Amino acid sequence: MELAAKELTVRRGKKEIIKHASVFVKNKQFVGLIGPNGCGKSTLLKSIYKSLTPESGTVYLDNLDVLKSSEKQVSQKLGVVGQFNEMSFDLTVEQMVLLGRTPHKKLLEPDQPNDFHRVDEALRRTRLTDYRKRSYLSLSGGEKQRVILARTIAQQPQLMILDEPTNHLDIRYQFEILSCVKQLGISVLAALHDLELAVMYCDYVYAVKDGDVYAHGKPEEVLTPKIIEALYQIKCQTFINPVTHRLGFAYGL
Ligand SMILES: Nc1ncnc2c1ncn2[C@@H]1O[C@H](COP(=O)(O)OP(=O)(O)OP(=O)(O)O)[C@@H](O)[C@H]1O
Numbered sequence: 001m002e003l004a005a006k007e008l009t010v011r012r013g014k015k016e017i018i019k020h021a022s023v024f025v026k027n028k029q030f031v032g033l034i035g036p037n038g039c040g041k042s043t044l045l046k047s048i049y050k051s052l053t054p055e056s057g058t059v060y061l062d063n064l065d066v067l068k069s070s071e072k073q074v075s076q077k078l079g080v081v082g083q084f085n086e087m088s089f090d091l092t093v094e095q096m097v098l099l100g101r102t103p104h105k106k107l108l109e110p111d112q113p114n115d116f117h118r119v120d121e122a123l124r125r126t127r128l129t130d131y132r133k134r135s136y137l138s139l140s141g142g143e144k145q146r147v148i149l150a151r152t153i154a155q156q157p158q159l160m161i162l163d164e165p166t167n168h169l170d171i172r173y174q175f176e177i178l179s180c181v182k183q184l185g186i187s188v189l190a191a192l193h194d195l196e197l198a199v200m201y202c203d204y205v206y207a208v209k210d211g212d213v214y215a216h217g218k219p220e221e222v223l224t225p226k227i228i229e230a231l232y233q234i235k236c237q238t239f240i241n242p243v244t245h246r247l248g249f250a251y252g253l
Pocket residue numbers: 012013017035036037038039040041042043044
């Protein structure tokens with residue numbers, strides 16, 4: 001599934017927060033969105049997944065015009081793992097993950113064996129099988145994040161959008177979450193703060209600055225000292241990590 005988000009502009013009050021930004025994800029590509037706090041990553045993602053309406057621009061998932069389609073049509077193809085996952089009522093982990101099946105069902109249609117099969121599979125992939133009967137509200141921030149990922153996997157999207165999916169997560173779970181998403185083999189658009197993780201997982205990177213795309217390309221083309229300094233106002237040297245043989249970063253003010 002391909003995503004083409006073109007010339008998106010989002011205004012909040014008088015302020016233009018996203019300014020004619022375009023982002024593309026090719027079939028099965030893992031695309032990263034990087035940039036400093038407040039540059040507009042979440043707003044751009046929200047305008048793509050219909051959580052807010054852009055003032056202008058278009059969003060297509062293959063031939064589906066996302067901004068003109070129903071929530072249900074879109075969520076049969078597009079899944080989202082957001083930044084904040086608080087809820088005021090409690091469900092078990094299994095019930096939470098079952099909610100991911102909603103876009104594939106008719107109103108009040110009971111859960112079918114295939115739905116439970118998808119839930120089992122999502123719990124297994126996120127290593128949550130033993131948490132099935134636990135109350136969602138009793139979980140830690142990191143565990144909740146994995147449940148939300150499991151729910152999104154059960155939804156069987158062909159494109160997954162992740163807004164800082166490694167928030168709350170310790171190092172091991174950061175790797176686990178991104179590896180799990182990568183193994184799904186679907187198209188992914190993920191806002192990431194950690195540049196080393198971006199190098200590890202992304203096929204392509206968009207750097208966002210002041211609400212627009214400042215640079216885009218393969219990670220080693222975008223994550224240069226010059227671009228990193230322009231984005232984050234921090235001095236940076238890049239090097240090839242002798243252990244991982246990937247691009248590494250040394251920062252200083
Ligand atoms: N409802 C709103 N009203 C006014 N300004 C807003 C609103 N929502 C977001 N903004 C502003 O838009 C800018 C972009 O915010 P956004 O959350 O998209 O940034 P971000 O790049 O995702 O940041 P972070 O990395 O800190 O999560 C910020 O300056 C923010 O204060």
